[in-house]
Amino acid sequence: MAISRYQVVDCVLPAIIVSYIFWACYFSLLEIGVFWLIRVQQKYLLGGCYVAFMTLLFIPLISSFLYLWLVPPVMPMPPGPPPPKDSLVEPHETNENGDLAICNRDHCNGNWKPPRTHHCSICKVCRPGFDHHCHWVGSCLSLADMNVFLCLLWITPITVGLGSLPIMPTLACQVKEAYIIAQSDEWILTNWWSWFGSWIFFGGPFGRYIGAVILGYRTIASQRPDIPKALSMIEEPHLGTFLTIAFGSLLALFTLALGLVCSWRTLKGLSTIEALRQSSDVHHPRAFTARRSPLRPAMAHESQKRITMVAEPSEDGPTIETAP
Ligand SMILES: [Zn+2]
Ligand SMILES: [Zn+2]
Numbered sequence: 001m002a003i004s005r006y007q008v009v010d011c012v013l014p015a016i017i018v019s020y021i022f023w024a025c026y027f028s029l030l031e032i033g034v035f036w037l038i039r040v041q042q043k044y045l046l047g048g049c050y051v052a053f054m055t056l057l058f059i060p061l062i063s064s065f066l067y068l069w070l071v072p073p074v075m076p077m078p079p080g081p082p083p084p085k086d087s088l089v090e091p092h093e094t095n096e097n098g099d100l101a102i103c104n105r106d107h108c109n110g111n112w113k114p115p116r117t118h119h120c121s122i123c124k125v126c127r128p129g130f131d132h133h134c135h136w137v138g139s140c141l142s143l144a145d146m147n148v149f150l151c152l153l154w155i156t157p158i159t160v161g162l163g164s165l166p167i168m169p170t171l172a173c174q175v176k177e178a179y180i181i182a183q184s185d186e187w188i189l190t191n192w193w194s195w196f197g198s199w200i201f202f203g204g205p206f207g208r209y210i211g212a213v214i215l216g217y218r219t220i221a222s223q224r225p226d227i228p229k230a231l232s233m234i235e236e237p238h239l240g241t242f243l244t245i246a247f248g249s250l251l252a253l254f255t256l257a258l259g260l261v262c263s264w265r266t267l268k269g270l271s272t273i274e275a276l277r278q279s280s281d282v283h284h285p286r287a288f289t290a291r292r293s294p295l296r297p298a299m300a301h302e303s304q305k306r307i308t309m310v311a312e313p314s315e316d317g318p319t320i321e322t323a324p
Contacts, residue, residue: 050267068145082099
């Protein structure tokens with residue numbers, strides 16, 4: 001069976017993230033806590049409290065990521081046709097004929113799609129309570145996983161923010177030093193600042209300054225080859241320290257933004273896919289028909305969805321009304 005590029009992304013991205021998390025755990029507890037705060041600065045109480053507090057933050061962070069990455073997602077819908085309509089007492093998704101929603105995508109072969117069940121185009125199955133397929137954890141996320149997912153989203157910026165706090169003044173001085181050197185070094189002036197590629201290939205003006213600081217760090221390291229091995233990575237300007245904090249900050253901003261959006265949706269009782277569809281329907285009232293594409297006939301039935309309200313059971317049994 002051919003491996004899709006999404007399956008490759010699902011393997012590579014979580015491996016990068018989990019490697020970074022374990023590295024950040026070592027960097028925080030040992031390099032910052034033990035080597036920098038306790039050994040170099042001799043702040044024993046602060047160092048001890050820092051190590052204890054960061055351990056408490058890393059435990060839920062690591063376990064929530066490993067849970068979402070390694071524990072299999074909710075089981076797909078078992079194959080089977082829709083049940084009889086008169087056995088239903090809740091709103092059920094239907095097509096425009098009032099028939100209960102089924103899925104014909106990939107290998108679903110007309111399986112019934114109960115409420116809040118959606119087809120994952122990456123896993124190619126219908127999952128009950130499907131929220132979205134997350135490439136960062138390489139797995140489908142369902143409503144049952146949302147508490148762990150929200151925990152991961154909120155604890156990441158807190159861990160990065162509090163973890164990097166003790167070294168921020170030192171790091172700021174080192175970055176400033178690297179930047180000043182990058183502005184005066186002949187090689188960097190010629191090969192970086194004057195090179196048009198520094199504007200294009202490294203994320204525009206912002207990436208250009210980051211690149212200059214990295215080259216400044218390299219120049220500092222080459223100018224001080226005889227310095228005896230430092231007690232910690234924070235003592236002297238160290239490119240590893242800068243990259244660790246820079247990557248962590250990007251991750252923190254990303255998870256903070258995602259955490260705010262996901263928490264807001266969860267408070268409104270919507271999954272990600274439901275919120276996106278709701279927004280699409282509000283802004284594009286003809287979205288159902290607009291989605292039809294002759295190039296993707298298998299999705300044609302998806303574009304004809306309607307929500308059928310099944311009324312409370314009456315004396316004559318439940319009735320079904322098709323929404324206009
Ligand atoms: Zn399906
Ligand atoms: Zn999936």
